Amino acid sequence: MIASRICSALPILIAILVTSIPSRAQMPARIAPADILIVHAKVYTLDQHAPWAQALAIRRGKIVAVGSDEVVGRMRGIGTRVIDAGGKLVLPGFTDCHVHFLSGSLGLARVNLGGAGNTAEIQNRLREYAANHPGDSWILGRGWNYAMFAPATLPDRQALDQLFPNRPVLLTAYDGHTGWANSKALSLAGISKDTADPPNGAIVRDPQTGDPTGALKESAQRLVSKIIPKPSRVDKLMAYRAGIKWANQNGIIRVHSAGGDFEELELLEELRQAKQLSVRFYVSYFLNPPELRNEDIEVIEQARKKFHDQWIDANAVKFMLDGVVESHTAAFLEPYSDDPSLKGSLFWDAEKYKAAVAELDKRGLQLFTHAIGDSGIRTALDAYDFAKTRNHTKDHRPRVEHIEDVSAPDILRFGTLGVIASMQPLHSYPDADTLDVWARNVGPERATRAWLWKTIADDGGHYAFGSDWPVVTLNPFEGIQVAVTRQTTDGKPPRGFISSQGLTVAKAIEGYTLDAAYAGRREKTEGSLETGKLADLIIVDRNLLEIDPQNIHETKVVFTIVGGEVVYEAETK
Numbered sequence: 187m188i189a190s191r192i193c194s195a196l197p198i199l200i201a202i203l204v205t206s207i208p209s210r211a212q213m214p215a216r217i218a219p220a221d222i223l224i225v226h227a228k229v230y231t232l233d234q235h236a237p238w239a240q241a242l243a244i245r246r247g248k249i250v251a252v253g254s255d256e257v258v259g260r261m262r263g264i265g266t267r268v269i270d271a272g273g274k275l276v277l278p279g280f281t282d283c284h285v286h287f288l289s290g291s292l293g294l295a296r297v298n299l300g301g302a303g304n305t306a307e308i309q310n311r312l313r314e315y316a317a318n319h320p321g322d323s324w325i326l327g328r329g330w331n332y333a334m335f336a337p338a339t340l341p342d343r344q345a346l347d348q349l350f351p352n353r354p355v356l357l358t359a360y361d362g363h364t365g366w367a368n369s370k371a372l373s374l375a376g377i378s379k380d381t382a383d384p385p386n387g388a389i390v391r392d393p394q395t396g397d398p399t400g401a402l403k404e405s406a407q408r409l410v411s412k413i414i415p416k417p418s419r420v421d422k423l424m425a426y427r428a429g430i431k432w433a434n435q436n437g438i439i440r441v442h443s444a445g446g447d448f449e450e451l452e453l454l455e456e457l458r459q460a461k462q463l464s465v466r467f468y469v470s471y472f473l474n475p476p477e478l479r480n481e482d483i484e485v486i487e488q489a490r491k492k493f494h495d496q497w498i499d500a501n502a503v504k505f506m507l508d509g510v511v512e513s514h515t516a517a518f519l520e521p522y523s524d525d526p527s528l529k530g531s532l533f534w535d536a537e538k539y540k541a542a543v544a545e546l547d548k549r550g551l552q553l554f555t556h557a558i559g560d561s562g563i564r565t566a567l568d569a570y571d572f573a574k575t576r577n578h579t580k581d582h583r584p585r586v587e588h589i590e591d592v593s594a595p596d597i598l599r600f601g602t603l604g605v606i607a608s609m610q611p612l613h614s615y616p617d618a619d620t621l622d623v624w625a626r627n628v629g630p631e632r633a634t635r636a637w638l639w640k641t642i643a644d645d646g647g648h649y650a651f652g653s654d655w656p657v658v659t660l661n662p663f664e665g666i667q668v669a670v671t672r673q674t675t676d677g678k679p680p681r682g683f684i685s686s687q688g689l690t691v692a693k694a695i696e697g698y699t700l701d702a703a704y705a706g707r708r709e710k711t712e713g714s715l716e717t718g719k720l721a722d723l724i725i726v727d728r729n730l731l732e733i734d735p736q737n738i739h740e741t742k743v744v745f746t747i748v749g750g751e752v753v754y755e756a757e758t759k
């Protein structure tokens with residue numbers, strides 16, 4: 187009787203073993219004990235040969251086995267920490283492909299205006315902040331959106347002057363492209379009706395009086411920001427520590443910095459030495475127009491000579507070709523729909539940009555170019571095409587950052603040229619700012635090509651996802667959700683904004699993991715959970731692949747492991 191039960195169970199047992207053991211042998215030849223074992227998990231590996239496993243073993247910062255509880259469990263030794271995942275989902279840790287990390291980190295201590303619906307709400311938050319920070323000479327904040335000021339779309343200094351006649355205030359729009367200063371800040375910066383607009387910027391003026399309104403577009407923000415007391419080295423280190431903690435809590439294990447961190451490489455090194463660096467940094471040098479100078483090359487070469495490992499890598503250069511749609515500074519081939527006198531302009535002379543791209547590409551640097559409008563995007567693709575042909579480079583994977591509105595004939599070029607589409611799902615978040623301001627400015631025809639990640643991928647291109655933090659939250663789950671639904675968290679618009687671009691959850695996760703690793707030229711060591719790769723992974727509180735996509739944004743990280751160390755662990759109730 188017993189024998190027959192065993193016999194009849196045997197085929198089932200074999201079937202379980204066959205499905206749970208990866209098809210490729212993932213066990214080391216000699217079984218040495220693991221530092222960490224994760225068992226009873228649903229491991230979504232992103233390894234196409236064995237997408238699911240139950241357990242994973244880590245030793246010396248790397249994944250040493252992925253497979254069944256039984257087989258991987260044999261690596262348990264005396265000193266092994268065993269994490270029982272209790273059936274929870276394990277994913278590769280997330281890479282955020284576009285951040286301004288120091289800026290975001292410093293912002294964690296400033297007034298957060300994100301989600302404020304109107305001026306009164308902003309005033310309330312400022313009042314509260316000012317009362318709690320009586321010693322701050324300036325009031326600095328970030329996160330207001332353009333739709334709040336419709337139909338004008340830009341704010342006015344009066345709302346700030348009412349509260350703060352004598353204390354300078356500078357509030358940055360959520361996208362970082364427009365500042366909102368009060369009269370005190372303008373006067374400290376010496377800005378009056380006679381001040382000329384700086385290159386690539388505008389002091390917005392009252393059409394009647396010519397007086398500055400307080401709105402400062404693009405580089406005009408610098409006129410005020412340059413007089414704000416600079417954060418000290420200690421302030422910056424504190425900010426980085428807070429930012430790194432926040433990133434780990436959100437499941438982030440690597441960031442690609444698109445500006446503001448290159449100058450701080452030594453601080454990152456200091457954090458590494460102090461064992462406080464638990465986010466990996468891929469940092470780009472921000473190259474300003476008008477041209478690439480020898481001094482730039484010197485700085486870039488020095489930095490990458492020193493920083494080129496798995497923790498700090500400075501092998502990238504960032505260009506900024508245009509601005510943003512909301513303030514009509516993104517460069518388009520045809521005029522803006524709401525104002526036919528404007529079509530934006532490039533911040534670089536196209537030839538000088540092309541020459542700089544070709545030179546840096548020849549040196550093997552990876553290039554990031556901010557380009558939002560179809561003219562900016564085309565200019566970037568043309569320059570990458572030129573560099574590839576001239577240098578005979580293969581697989582350098584230059585990137586276009588943002589790609590909010592690409593022209594139809596350029597879509598295919600991402601695939602044919604091997605250019606990465608680095609996109610930020612939350613920038614397409616279809617709230618009033620996107621549907622009323624953004625879509626109105628580009629007009630209905632161009633709006634059909636808003637954030638085309640799926641079409642770019644279907645046509646052979648690679649996309650990779652990020653946040654542009656502090657432009658939007660660093661939380662990747664919110665990004666994954668909108669990449670899938672193309673809707674707000676309350677389900678609007680009902681059929682999604684250009685819903686054809688909605689991805690499967692698995693594909694959206696790839697944008698923050700394996701595709702993100704590819705976008706940083708690190709897919710051989712990162713981005714999936716396979717033997718030999720870095721032990722960078724997370725355990726989350728729900729199975730994103732099974733739940734209603736409308737709830738993905740509520741996902742919480744339970745564990746974050748970077749380089750084989752537990753760097754974040756949620757408090758258990």
Ligand SMILES: [Zn+2]
Nearest residue numbers: 284286444654
């Ligand atoms: Zn950015």
